[in-house]
Amino acid sequence: MPAPSPAVIDELKSILGPKGWTQDADLIAPRVVEWRGAWEGNTPILLTPSSTEEVARAVAVCAREGVAITPQGGNTGWWAARFPTGEVLISMNRMRAVRRVLPLEDVMVVEAGLTLKEAQDAAAGADRFFPLSLAAEGTATVGGVISTNAGGTAVLRYGVARDLVLGLEAVLPNGEIFHGLKRLRKDNTGYDLKHLLIGAEGTLGIVTAAALKLFPVMRSRATAVVGLETPAAALELLAVAKAETGGGARPELMNRQGIEICLAHIPDTRDPLDTPTPWAVLIELVSGEPGAAERGMERILGDAFERGLISDAAMAQNATQAAQFWRLREEMSAAQKAAGGGWKHDVSLPLTALPEFVERAHGALNAQFEGIRLVTFGHLGDGNLHYNVVPPVGAYPKAFAARKDEGARIVHDIVGELEGSISAEHGLGRLKTEEALRYKDPVQVAAMRAVRAALDPQRIMNPSVLF
Amino acid sequence: MPAPSPAVIDELKSILGPKGWTQDADLIAPRVVEWRGAWEGNTPILLTPSSTEEVARAVAVCAREGVAITPQGGNTGWWAARFPTGEVLISMNRMRAVRRVLPLEDVMVVEAGLTLKEAQDAAAGADRFFPLSLAAEGTATVGGVISTNAGGTAVLRYGVARDLVLGLEAVLPNGEIFHGLKRLRKDNTGYDLKHLLIGAEGTLGIVTAAALKLFPVMRSRATAVVGLETPAAALELLAVAKAETGGGARPELMNRQGIEICLAHIPDTRDPLDTPTPWAVLIELVSGEPGAAERGMERILGDAFERGLISDAAMAQNATQAAQFWRLREEMSAAQKAAGGGWKHDVSLPLTALPEFVERAHGALNAQFEGIRLVTFGHLGDGNLHYNVVPPVGAYPKAFAARKDEGARIVHDIVGELEGSISAEHGLGRLKTEEALRYKDPVQVAAMRAVRAALDPQRIMNPSVLF
Structure with a gap:
């Protein structure tokens, strides 16, 4: 794609105003260097619009000129979906308003530049719970996690990012604003295009705001680590846990070698189990009823012992101990690095x-x-x-x-x-798309390409990402 | 669109074999007459393929010849999405295999012609629960409810049809098979195109099979009807119910006039409440823990009385009484007709x-x-x-x-x-699309049209339905 001409750059600058762009290499550097140092991008200009209308006007200029754009969230992803190699870089980090929190609807409307942590806090401030939670939540943004359909640790109960989005506002590749911020749980009036934008890694438009589902705050919580011999036993344990809780369990699997590496390399970790087993499962239960999570956990562990699925179990006695259990799971990546x-x-x-x-x-x-x-x-x-x-x-x-x-x-x-x-x-980003092509159904890939070409005929949105 | 030529009709017949088609007016009639008698369609031929490959070959012929096709499920929908006016009519009613039930995965893979009731039964046979439930479940098909993204009474807890689909197999408008039956809860490898097919009312392809989510069977259930003064009080009651149960309540709102009409016109119905109130809410709770639903209901009703939200409440003492409560809600449509x-x-x-x-x-x-x-x-x-x-x-x-x-x-x-x-x-079908255009965001409508044209450039799939 052609580099943007000086005239286009000037037009973008005048649309966004002095606070809305930078070409300062020092300010751009942290945006184009990967957190693990694995790769580095470059851009002629970083745009930081302050409103959806500004995003739309900027994209419209790029569409008119055939100039490529890369949207970036918190710069925390894995596969370089947000790395420009010459594209105009656009960040929503000045768009971080909490537009509305509606506890009676269990909905909040927030802008794309808000961090996940800030979104969680906004929900908590209204006595509600926003469940999307991942290690990078202090920097990962709402727009980023939606565009990558991020998962995290609460998936079994609450689903991935896709499941938490009621509505989206976005700017399409032609610079038009997609007004889809409806706060509805049911709406059957044509194709649900928000599902195309979710997980599209910035290739079909730029998410500017989202209506997100909230949930009640839970009143009891129980956390345990159990030891077992095989992944097959873990699956049976999962079925027991679902049956006992009506589907509310949240189990994480860990292998023994991973635990040992974590214990060896991460300070202040300790093995909750007395007897080492080849596999361990961390289970967390929550409930709206005081005491119900604890009772549920006792039933699950009782059933599982009886069926011979588990050989050892440690139940957290308080929140500090529960946090210790989770630490083992959450520090696995850091432990790997150290090892x-x-x-x-x-x-x-x-x-x-x-x-x-x-x-x-x-x-x-x-x-x-x-x-x-x-x-x-x-x-x-x-x-x-x-x-x-x-x-x-x-x-x-x-x-x-x-x-x-x-x-x-x-x-x-x-x-x-x-x-x-x-x-x-x-996701796939720039780095994993080729690999994915080996395994994807060619009919689906062709359909994706057709949809993309229909919405972005010049392929200006994140052109090196996805199919 | 041109009517299919005799040669095309012959080719379709030879692809599907003698059991795979009919032109008998008596056999076609029940397919093209609406259940309320509100409208009537017509078709040169009804196709009933026995396999996905046959569907694909038939659609490929239609695509080659530019012949229009209307897919039909159980013929129970509202807005005539499945009525042909000269299109080739295609039904999946010979494709009703339960391909796999995997209780350990909480997944079943079934073909599109299976009825919803048969799908529920297949799940129950494996000690699992498939929650999609609606009045027409004895005739509505899996393919139909997916293509219309049907809701039903279990939405709050389990979601609409869209939320229950893990993967889809479909035939696209070009006659190619979309192999998307993966039984995965997480897959971020490009656009999730199943979400385009779900709710597309047969305009983007024909759903031939689906991988559906299953859930544990619940171990306790409590049902109550409460009386209240305003819809605003009902919303506060909803919030109370969600808080007490962690989100597991399933409340249905009914107005007094509707209840009175139901009591007057439907035999064997009676008012569960002693004192008539302008509004009533039917609440059902379920839980994986024996006794927990009943305890939850007591907490909800206690809270709601204390806050002055409700003035009267009746809790079902057994399953028969619970069924009576539900009957009031479920017979509202029949009562309207009678009135x-x-x-x-x-x-x-x-x-x-x-x-x-x-x-x-x-x-x-x-x-x-x-x-x-x-x-x-x-x-x-x-x-x-x-x-x-x-x-x-x-x-x-x-x-x-x-x-x-x-x-x-x-x-x-x-x-x-x-x-x-x-x-x-x-949905919108043939009859509500014009009306919907008055209210839809034109940017979204344009994007839908672009996507449709990309996947079906000749617009052969259900051409009179949607935008």
Whole structure:
């Protein structure tokens, strides 16, 4: 795509005003450098509009001139969907208003530049709960998590970002404003186009605001870690937990090697279980009834012991202990880094295929890369595994990291055979699209391309991202 | 669109074989006559393929020849999305296999021609619950309820059809098979095109099979009817019920006039409340814990009495009584018909706008049509009201029915001003699209048309339906 001419740059500047843009390399740098230092982008100008109308006017200029645009949220994603390589970079970080909080409707309307943490706080201020929660929530933005359809730890109960959006306001690739901020839970009047924008990684438009679902604050909470022998037992435990709670459990799976690496590398962590088992599951229950979460947990653990699914269990006695349990799970990524880094795979499987995946992937990787260590954790309820591989003890981390595509091919081929997904949570961005093409149904890819070409015939929106 | 030539008809016949088509007027008649007798369609041929491949081959022929197709489910919808006026009619009613039921995954894969009731039974056979439930469930099909994104009575807890679909198999307008039956709860690898097909009313393809979410069977259930003065009090009651249950309540709103009409016209109904109040709410709670639903209901009713929200309450003492309570709600449509028919409006509102809607709509209608009676009922939790109008006592029903557009305009204008939807559950079909155009954001309509033209450039799929 052509670089924007000086005249176009000037027009964008005059639309957005002095606070609405920068070309200062020092200010742009943090926006185009990845948090792990893995890659670096560049842009002729960073735009920071203050209103949806300004976004629309800026996009209209780019559409008229055929100039490419990359939208960026909190710069926390994995696969470089938000990295410009010469595109105009646009950030919503001056659009962070909480437009409305309506506790009686269980809805809030917020602008795209608000961080996830700020959105959670706005809900809490109205005695409500906004469940989307992930490690980067202090910087990840509402627009970013919607555009990438982020998941996080509350998926089983509340769903992914897609499930939490009632309505969207966005600017389409032609510069028109999509007025879809309706606060309705039911509306059958044509195609539900918000679902196209959600997870589109900025290729079909720029999300400027969203009407988000809120939930009641829970009145009881119970957290436990249990030890078990196999992923198959974990699946049966999941079924027990769902039956006992009517579907409200939130279990996270962790492998023993991952736990050991976490215990070894992260300060102030300790094993909640007395006896090490090959797998552990962290379960959290919540309820609107005081005491019900605790009773539910006791029933689940009782059932599971009786059926021989678990061999050990630790129930958190208070919030501090619950936080300790969660810390083990949440620090797995940091532990991996400390232990030598390696490769990450963000896969999902049909639940019943999960045990086979774990066995086959381990076997195949080990055959190719002797001595590797696995840090496996993830959201059991939705079959999402962060299936990460740490270099063998003593290996040279950079040399191992360089072989990541070789490892990914092995893992992804097994995922493909088992009808899973090679990107459960983190999207495809610039870096994973080629890989995804190996596994996607060509009819679906062709349909995606047709839809994209219909809405963005010049392909100016994030042109290097997705199909 | 051109009528299919004899050669095309012959080609379709040879693809589908002798059991796969009919031109017998007696067999076609029940397919092209509406259940209320409100309209009648016609078709040169009814196709009943037995496999997805047959559907694909038939659609490919139509695409090649530019012949229009109308897909039909159980022929139970409201707005004639499934009525051919000269199009080839295609039904999935020979494709009703339950391909897989996977209780450990809480997933079943079923074909589009299965009825909703059969789908519920298949789930129950595996000790699971499939929650989509509506009056026509004995004839409505899985493909039909997905294509219309049907709602029903379990929405607040489980969502509409859209929320229950994990994956879809479909035949696109070009005759290609969309292989999207993945049983994944998380998959971020490009646009989620199943959401385009859901609710598209057969305009973007033909759904042939679906992977559906299942849920645990609940272990306790409590049902109550409460009396209250205003819709505003009902909203506060909803908030209380959500807080006490963590979101698991399922309240239905009913107006007094509707209840009286039901009591007068439907045998074996009786008022659960001792004292008549202007509004009543039917609440149902379920829980995975034995006894928890009953305890939850007691807390809700206790809170609500204490806050002065409700003046009377009746709690079902057993399943028979609960069924009686539900009967009052479920027979409202039949009662309306018996009382003289009239008009139906299927609207949804932002929850906090619901009281204003009820007041304004009643005032405006009454000013224009003195003596009308209202049958108002609906799914409180999602702001969906079936806002139905019965002719004044003594009015001539046919004359009143003939003024339905006049009434709809009044109701829909108020819905539009309050940012609601004029079709919450029943879609637009052939009959409501023009009306919807008055209220839809033109940018969204243009985007829908662009997407449709991209996937169906000849507009052969259900050409008279939607935009």
